[in-house]
Amino acid sequence: MxxxxxxxxxxxxxxxxxxxxxWNALGIVPLxxxxxxxxxxxxxxxxxxxxxxxxxxxxKAVLDGAINPSLTAVVDHIRKGTLDFVLMKPADAQxxxxxxxxxxxxxVDLVAGAGILVWAFxxxxxxxxxxxxxxxxxxxxxAVAVLYSIWIVVVAAAFWVVRLDNLSYLLxxxxxxxxxxxxxxxxxVRLLFTIxxxxxxxxxxxxxxxxxxxxxxxxxxxxxxxxxxxLVGRLVWTRAIGRYTSASS
Amino acid sequence: MLRRVxxxxxxxxxLRVGFAGAVAYRAEMLVWMLTMTMPLVSLAxxxxxxxxxxxxxxxxxxxxxxxxxxxxxxxxxxxWVVWELIQEIKSGALASRLLKPIHPLVAYSAENxxxxxxxxxxxxxxxxxxxxxxGGKLPHDPPLVAAxxxxxxxxxxxxxxxxxxxxxxxxxxxxxxxxxxxxLACFMLLSGYLLPLELFPEWVRRxxxxxxxxYMLSFPVEILIGxxxxxxxARGLLVQGSYCVGSCLAAIVVWRxxxxxxGAFGG
Numbered sequence: 001m002x003x004x005x006x007x008x009x010x011x012x013x014x015x016x017x018x019x020x021x022x023w024n025a026l027g028i029v030p031l032x033x034x035x036x037x038x039x040x041x042x043x044x045x046x047x048x049x050x051x052x053x054x055x056x057x058x059x060k061a062v063l064d065g066a067i068n069p070s071l072t073a074v075v076d077h078i079r080k081g082t083l084d085f086v087l088m089k090p091a092d093a094q095x096x097x098x099x100x101x102x103x104x105x106x107x108v109d110l111v112a113g114a115g116i117l118v119w120a121f122x123x124x125x126x127x128x129x130x131x132x133x134x135x136x137x138x139x140x141x142x143a144v145a146v147l148y149s150i151w152i153v154v155v156a157a158a159f160w161v162v163r164l165d166n167l168s169y170l171l172x173x174x175x176x177x178x179x180x181x182x183x184x185x186x187x188x189v190r191l192l193f194t195i196x197x198x199x200x201x202x203x204x205x206x207x208x209x210x211x212x213x214x215x216x217x218x219x220x221x222x223x224x225x226x227x228x229x230x231l232v233g234r235l236v237w238t239r240a241i242g243r244y245t246s247a248s249s
Numbered sequence: 250m251l252r253r254v255x256x257x258x259x260x261x262x263x264l265r266v267g268f269a270g271a272v273a274y275r276a277e278m279l280v281w282m283l284t285m286t287m288p289l290v291s292l293a294x295x296x297x298x299x300x301x302x303x304x305x306x307x308x309x310x311x312x313x314x315x316x317x318x319x320x321x322x323x324x325x326x327x328x329w330v331v332w333e334l335i336q337e338i339k340s341g342a343l344a345s346r347l348l349k350p351i352h353p354l355v356a357y358s359a360e361n362x363x364x365x366x367x368x369x370x371x372x373x374x375x376x377x378x379x380x381x382x383x384g385g386k387l388p389h390d391p392p393l394v395a396a397x398x399x400x401x402x403x404x405x406x407x408x409x410x411x412x413x414x415x416x417x418x419x420x421x422x423x424x425x426x427x428x429x430x431x432x433l434a435c436f437m438l439l440s441g442y443l444l445p446l447e448l449f450p451e452w453v454r455r456x457x458x459x460x461x462x463x464y465m466l467s468f469p470v471e472i473l474i475g476x477x478x479x480x481x482x483a484r485g486l487l488v489q490g491s492y493c494v495g496s497c498l499a500a501i502v503v504w505r506x507x508x509x510x511x512g513a514f515g516g
């Protein structure tokens with residue numbers, strides 16, 4: 001019985017993996033048509049934008065594989081009132097709900113993201129410097145932290161307005177704007193994506209760091225900014241949990 | 250024959266019920282509509298690319314018009330019957346629909362159509378502002394407007410039938426959702442959703458003109474922003490019409506075969 005189950009999931013893994021490759025390739029086609037063999041747009045050549053797409057893919061994989069499933073589970077808990085069982089456990093509730101569920105097959109997306117990065121650097125014919133790799137990895141961690149804080153705030157909102165599962169789809173589709181370097185956006189939209197919803201911080205800055213052209217000051221500002229984000233997230237969560245009244249009352 | 254007449258008489262009522270549902274869940278629908286950001290993401294890329302020099306016959310303004318029109322057409326012709334069907338078949342909720350004296354696919358189609366006015370309320374002003382501010386002209390001579398509405402309806406009809414067919418596959422297999430994802434991936438690439446079809450190399454463009462995807466999105470968009478000549482429109486409507494018939498027949502056949510298996514499931 002468990003063997004059949006296992007085989008079933010293996011098949012699922014294969015299908016999902018193949019689909020993930022298809023979706024990632026699909027994201028690159030417009031980029032190829034738009035930028036390949038053209039002069040750089042807003043200071044970005046085709047290969048350099050590929051680096052951004054690589055980071056975007058990595059980040060999306062983390063979001064879909066680790067952050068989103070758990071938080072969807074929380075919204076479900078709140079609606080059904082079963083969050084009580086989580087709160088009663090002798091560990092931090094935020095930690096527990098954030099690690100409730102993972103989707104292992106998103107690993108394929110991680111590999112795809114890394115593949116895009118390697119390919120981009122292969123096309124450029126350069127190897128990133130070790131220091132740049134360290135900085136951009138640090139920035140990726142920071143990006144994950146910011147993403148996670150935004151999601152925690154959204155989940156916390158579920159304590160007030162229960163029906164919320166499609167809001168996480170909305171945020172996912174907003175993240176799609178992180179596909180391209182933030183400098184192709186103009187004016188107000190650019191400001192929005194740099195400060196309010198720091199999509200620039202999540203994909204453009206790590207990519208620039210890896211390309212070795214991110215100013216130190218920007219990196220430092222990014223890190224400080226994301227710490228603020230994480231703090232706000234934690235604060236909102238603790239306040240929200242104080243308002244949780246379970247389903248019965 | 251009598252049954253057909255009955256369905257036709259029940260349809261306006263079904264539409265009213267569906268409309269009431271759309272009004273009741275307006276906030277949720279608004280959030281779903283807002284999740285459709287991809288045309289704007291594409292627009293950002295292409296308007297940056299065309300800022301320096303036009304791409305093909307597309308300047309920056311044309312891209313704005315194109316992607317806003319894409320957004321609106323997708324909003325108006327969208328359907329979600331595949332998710333509903335898969336969920337209802339798997340949970341067994343379909344049984345209660347089967348008990349009603351109206352074909353479930355007819356009922357689903359009424360729910361879909363009834364939501365269009367609510368969606369249009371948001372989408373159409375955006376389209377008009379976008380296209381007119383981009384210096385474009387809205388089609389105004391009657392035959393062109395008629396062609397536009399005809400092609401919009403046909404685009405919705407093909408979308409609905411294909412989704413219904415793929416959803417119905419849940420009668421046979423677990424992974425019909427994966428099949429839908431593959432379909433969706435093809436749709437995004439070949440329907441003009443991510444980029445205008447004429448920017449593809451010539452042979453790819455020809456292939457897309459033969460496949461159904463163009464007639465689900467790009468074709469009405471081309472009419473709306475005035476990219477298609479009258480001869481192209483006439484030819485397109487013909488192809489679109491045959492895809493309507495084909496997809497409708499396919500959906501009905503798969504449904505007939507599948508629903509028997511469902512009966513077997515219930516015992």
